[in-house]
Amino acid sequence: MNDRRKSLFVPEKIDALRPFSAPLLAWYGANARRLPWRVLPTPYRVWVSEIMLQQTRVEAVVPYYERFLAALPDLPALARAPEDRLLKLWEGLGYYSRVRNMQKAAQAVVLAGGTNLPGSYEALRALPGIGPYTAGAVASIAFGIPVPAVDGNVLRVLARLLACREDIALPQVKRAFEQAAAALLLRECPGDFNQAMMELGATVCLPNAAPRCADCPVRAFCAAARAGNAPDYPYKSPKKPRVVEERTVFVVVAEHTVLLRRRAGKGLLAGMWELPNLAGWLSAEETGAVLAGWGMPEAETRALGDGKHIFSHIEWRMKGLLALPHACPPVEDGVWANAADLAERYALPSAFRPYARLLLELLARDGM
Ligand code: SF4
Known part of the structure; x- marks a missing residue:
């Protein structure tokens, strides 16, 4: 690890940021969007929402989510659904391997004698299609386990708060952000903290040139806003052409x-x-x-x-x-x-x- 990266994650820098969680949570409490999976955050409902929200906007997901939950209200129902029915319920969301993996995970749970997702981060990670982000989201939101959940929104918020110029496409940089998120996490309310970070990224700390810094509850803690160059973050190396x-x-x-x-x-x-x-x-x-x-x-x-x-x-x-x-x-x-x-x-x-x-x-x- 080079000196520049080391300096981004020194404990003093994280400690200086720590008080941002109070205004962040107060803002979330007053401004969180009322979404169907937030009304009753059971493990199954949170999981379905998190998988659907990968690659798809919240507004587009809501009707699919409601239809899916009405047809397959719990994990055993998902495990036994015929494949064509499952794909039909997912039609329009794309990336069909997501729902196929969900069914594989549901079947693995049922085969082991369970009827619900396991209540530990490691056991969630062991299921098909559940990566660090989804496991972190389900574990923290549905089970109250103090683990971070770092998606693209959270990466962007953290990159700007910390003015980190490293390439977020690199696995080691992503891991460093996950460690930073874990260090900043409020252990007494991990689900709300993670959702507040995601919500800030989705509604205020918007991508590209659109962050709404003037409306941001954590502006006083933000290194990028202080430097006046928030749109420059996060840095991502250009993708290969299609x-x-x-x-x-x-x-x-x-x-x-x-x-x-x-x-x-x-x-x-x-x-x-x-x-x-x-x-x-x-x-x-x-x-x-x-x-x-x-x-x-x-x-x-x-x-x-x-x-x-x-x-x-x-x-x-x-x-x-x-x-x-x-x-x-x-x-x-x-x-x-x-x-x-x-x-x-x-x-x-x-x-x-x-x-x-x-x-x-x-x-x-x-x-x-
Ligand atoms: S001040 Fe601006 S750049 Fe910083 S976290 Fe808030 S919206 Fe994002």
């Missing part, structure tokens, strides 16, 4: 149904249903050969619009192709789904959103 993939997406419609195909069990969108698609922007000859291979050589075709979808490391640039065969032959790994199936049974990843509206119109049309 890989761009061209794809041809087939919207194949016959007899009020659309052809869906199940993806392979590993990799991007593992095991999800999708509109069949292939790498590259295929020529008319190539798409004709593909349709013939699926047993529909006679299908009329028409070009649809372009679409784009960004995954975390990959960008799809899609060209749609409408195909209208006369019948619905069986296709390997495929299923013909009607509008009701799409609404209730099969979750279609949001990558295919550019074609979703047209698809529903086509399925509803007479004589299709």
